[in-house]
Amino acid sequence: MKLMVYVVLASIFSGALFAGAPNVILIMADDLGYGDVSCYGSKLNRTPVLDKMASEGVKLTDYHSGSTVCTPSRMALLTGMYPPRVGWKGGVLGYKMKMSGGLSAEARTMAEVFKDAGYETGISGKWHLGDAPERLPQGQGFEHAFYITASNNQTKKLWRNGKLIAEPFTNRRLSEEFTKEAISFIRKERTRPFFLYMPYTAPHFPVEAHPDWNGKSANKAYGDVVEELDARLGEILKSLRELEIEKETIVIFTSDNGPQGGRKNKTVADPYRGGKWSVLEGGTRVPCVISWPGKLPKGKVCKELVASIDLLPSLATACGIELKKKRELPLDGVSVWNTLKGDEGPHLRKDMLYWDGWAVPQAIRVGQWKLYFDQVKEVRGAKEGPVLIDLSTDIAEEKDFSKDNPDRVDEMLALARKRLEAIKAKSISLGGEPQQFPKAKVPRWLMK
DSSP states (O other): OOOHHHHHHHHHHHHHHHOOOOEEEEESSSSGGGSSGGGGGGGGGGOOHHHHHHHSSSSEESESSOOHHHHHHHHHHHHOOOOOGGTTTEEETTBBOOOTTTTTSSSOHHHHHHHTTTOOOEEEEEEOOOSSSSGGGGTTTTTTEEEESSSSTTTOOOOEEEEEESOOGGGGGGHHHHHHHHHHHHHTTTTTTTTEEEETTTTTTHHHHOTTTTTTTHHHHHHHHHHHHHHHHHHHHHHHHHOOOOOGGEEEEEESSSOOOSSSSSSOOOOOOOTTTSSSSHHOOOOEEOTTTTOOOOEEEEEEEEEGGGGGHHHHTTOOOOSSSSSSSSSSSSOHHHHHTTTTSSSSSOOEEOTTTTTTTTEETTTTEEEESSSOOSSSTTTTSEEEEEETTTOOOOOOOTTTTTHHHHHHHHHHHHHHHHHSSSSOOBBSOOOOOOOOOTTTTTTT
């Protein structure tokens, strides 16, 4: 009876919660490259759980994280907006950005959307969006919060709902701790719809293998950590089966950006070039697998362009949540839920902007075409003018088609200017005290 009253009241006040509304578990790895899991081509790291999830759900092959680095990537994922719209001007918290800053309380997060719709909300993992009270998870819509405030190389403190519970934490056991807390949350909230965000620290450096996985992979400590992460995903899925809520739960697994370079252990974005900080495909094209047994196609490979900013509106569609049409800050994301389900109709993600890790806009994607409009050193010919890449035939991004397609170049330049001007016209500043950033760089070939 108590649960029934709760659901009815939630429906009255939110106008969104409906009978059978699914749970949502959003899992995000840290610095996991496109080629770091076996169902995306890895020959070194074994990820049988993720492979099985892909074979029984939807595997996206043209999914892009919200940025090439972690803080803005999380901003994009949780708000459905490009990071510059919510004030990002380069770097990450603790590296160019002051730790006291972060995502403004004005920015409406995915957790707030789900909470207002009657869902219980929780986070277990890395936050990295600000450590002031109003910018911590509890101030951004998460009712239960188990987290570290920054990357695992920047802090040694582990928190639960604002209370310090470990200092220092044991880095090699963070994936274990985050998983245990998540399963506890799932068991507690299993009788009512919940939204759980799990931003793991793995496999971000320092890479230290859990004792039970140490030396087990063919890829040294990095492979050990990736394979443990896969096994932890298996524990989450097992808990859903045991609680008989597997068919009532949408599970998403992805990464925050491409792989960090310069590691002794092999981490790759293969078959794409580039990685973290870079606007080459390897900087943002990452694994993404989505499962909802009985609701999403089994074994579907989605080759359409999808951005992390699309997850908020897409999940709202799936969960029957009506997003406000009139907003101070417009969403940059679009719902691609029909595409994921395999329904007929247009795919709504038509284009996408790319910024490097210093918040310089450097490229735009329209369908199969990607136009570099800045002098990007890794892109041949970018010093002489815009470079047009056909990703359908050139995933290495080495051949320039701009001379053969001048009209397309002009159209894409015009669209990039339009998109960037729209973001500038409706945006907010970062939370916290004003920060000093270097003068924004103007992309060389975008200037009129």
